[in-house]
Amino acid sequence: MNDYRILVVDDEEDLCEILKFNLEMEGYQVDTANSAEEALKLDLPSYNLLLLDVMMGEISGFKMASMMKKNKDTAGIPIIFITAKDTENDTITGFNLGADDYISKPFSLREVIMRVKAVLRRTANVQTREQEQLQYRDLVIDIPKKKVTISGEEISLTKKEFEILLLLLQNQGRVFSREDILAKVWHDEVYVLDRTIDVNITRLRKKIGNYGKYIVTRLGYGYCFECE
Known part of the structure; x- marks a missing residue:
């Protein structure tokens, strides 16, 4: 077990559990939330990374990221967007909101784990x-x-x-x-x-x-x- 805490936010419960299981196998501490509303009630500053789905209920992943970037306590938390939306405009929107990476569904779990490790390694330097x-x-x-x-x-x-x-x-x-x-x-x-x-x-x-x-x-x- 290492000290990195990851929050997975996705309205697909099965996907959350799959990601949680595989990331925990890599030694990360992982929590899940099935909506942005649920995630925003958590102690977000305690997490080192968010895996954030774009297409959710009333509060989208993009909107949640925007809210976090405006709050000094959560502005520096790295975000990887996970989404079925993969058009160029969506990717640009994600990066303009401060995303550290962007993964389109369907994806391989190995790819997700590699991206997570890369972002944590990169952001730990600052x-x-x-x-x-x-x-x-x-x-x-x-x-x-x-x-x-x-x-x-x-x-x-x-x-x-x-x-x-x-x-x-x-x-x-x-x-x-x-x-x-x-x-x-x-x-x-x-x-x-x-x-x-x-x-x-x-x-x-x-x-x-x-x-x-x-x-x-x-x-x-x-x-x-x-x-x-």
């Missing part, structure tokens, strides 16, 4: 200490002091570069479109071009050296910080 520091390996963001260090050495970033790095690292694995970054970093400033974001990303990658490769371009979608 840790928030006392909500004041965000760290990935030896890259540390001191949020109150607006300071970034690598191996203890301070990196000189502009305000926008700092805010872009903080946004991406706080939401590692989530793809942000240029429009998202404009809204969150530039807010209501006028006459900001998409190209401005590309220039800032390029400068940021250069300044953080080897960590620049983790700021990944998803062609046609945007940017994300992708941990190994």
Whole structure:
């Protein structure tokens, strides 16, 4: 038994039990819920990962994920969507909501277990200490002091570069479109071009050296910080 707690949310009870059994065989602690309403009554911050079905009753998986991302206590919990919906638009919706992965039914249990292990391994690398520091390996963001260090050495970033790095690292694995970054970093400033974001990303990658490769371009979608 390991320390990872997983919540499976799906209105197919049989599927929940199959996933629970197989994940427990891998050593995870697993709970199940057959609706978003039921899941939202649980102690969500105690879970390390959610496997979340999209097509459920009144509250869909997408809606539940959106609710969680707006709550600071649950915003950082990784989510893997499991769904019969596999069109491109649904996939984009899932990732825009902060999904860490997306698996379409029918799927193999081996695939699910591999995806679960990959997401947990990836998200375990990023840790928030006392909500004041965000760290990935030896890259540390001191949020109150607006300071970034690598191996203890301070990196000189502009305000926008700092805010872009903080946004991406706080939401590692989530793809942000240029429009998202404009809204969150530039807010209501006028006459900001998409190209401005590309220039800032390029400068940021250069300044953080080897960590620049983790700021990944998803062609046609945007940017994300992708941990190994």
